[in-house]
Amino acid sequence: MSSARRPLPTDLVALVSFDGRVHPNEAKPLDRLGLDERARPLESTLEQWFSFATGRHTWVSVRGATIRGLISARRRAKPSAWEVDALIDVDEDEGVALSLFSRMTAGIVKQRAERVFLRLDSDSHLAQAVRKAGFFPYAREVLYQLDSQPAAKSTQVPLRQRARSDLMGMFQLYNHSVPANVRAIEGATFREWQAAQESWGGRAGDLLLEEDGIITAWLRAMPGNAGRFSLITQTERFDIQEIVQAALSRLQQSRRVLCLVPDYNGRLAAVLEGLGFQSVAAYTPYARRLVKPAEELAQEPASQAIPVS
Secondary structure, eight states, X not given: OOOOOOOOHHHHHHHHTGGGSOOOOOOOOGXXXXXXXXXXXXXXXXXXXXXXXXXXXXXXXXXXXXXEEEEEEEEOSSTTEEEEEEEEXXXXXXXXXXXXHXXXXXXXXXXXXXXXXXXXXXXXXXXXXXXXXXXXXXXXXXXXXXXSOOOOOXXXXXXXXXXXXXXXXXXXXXXXXSOHHHHHHHOSSHHHHHHTOOOOSSOOEEEEEXXXXXXXXXXXXXXXXXXXXXXXXXXXXXXXXXXXXXXXXXXXXXXXXXXXEETTOHHHHHHHHHTTOEEEEEEEEEEEEOOSOGGGSOOOOTTTOEEOO
């Protein structure tokens, strides 16, 4: 007989090291991309997936005393947009995954969620189950990495710090730079775009290029041992490589640099490759729009997936 309870330390160890091996987190949230957890897999697994004081909501699938899988979701920038930040399928059973998704969806709808996002490896074995759970892919992303400290180079690009009043201008740049099919999922409206912004897991700085009163480039950079940056640009006066160099100049203390590039940003990918970046991983982002009230969602038996936080 199954019972609902918070996981005990012994449960957690059993989950992440079932059958003598560590089961990976199939979900790939932005703030975990590129992190090497192989040196301390159990410690980093527990730290990432079971920090219940961070606003995560977690469900486990159980059979008797055996934990068969886990899913965890958290808010993005606003309560209307959520993302799956942990997904462990111990049994590699599609039925377990579908049960977890069903319970998670019902749970976050009660928290006012309107959309939920998920990023998987492009070759994830869970792709079919994710589609059956109502998610659909809307882009492809490649993670680029520079395996050395960036060289210092001066640039003449007049970037400035973002001000609070720039938000609408940044949204307009997004609208001009991102394909309509992606915008329909991520940012069909200003409100939805704001809500769907992903966490970088640290303090990232936003720098803007403004030309004739119009924001034409948005650079976000976050220094660290593994520095990160992203770039959206529509400028015709400045070469994109100059703006990338401006990013690298702010990441000179980083031992390596990461940049996640969507497939529609081919110009940026070409510049990165020209500067020595290598593609190290490929991902598929998925989304599901939640339109049904919680009481109309498909109910799963309590023995299939139970909330633990």
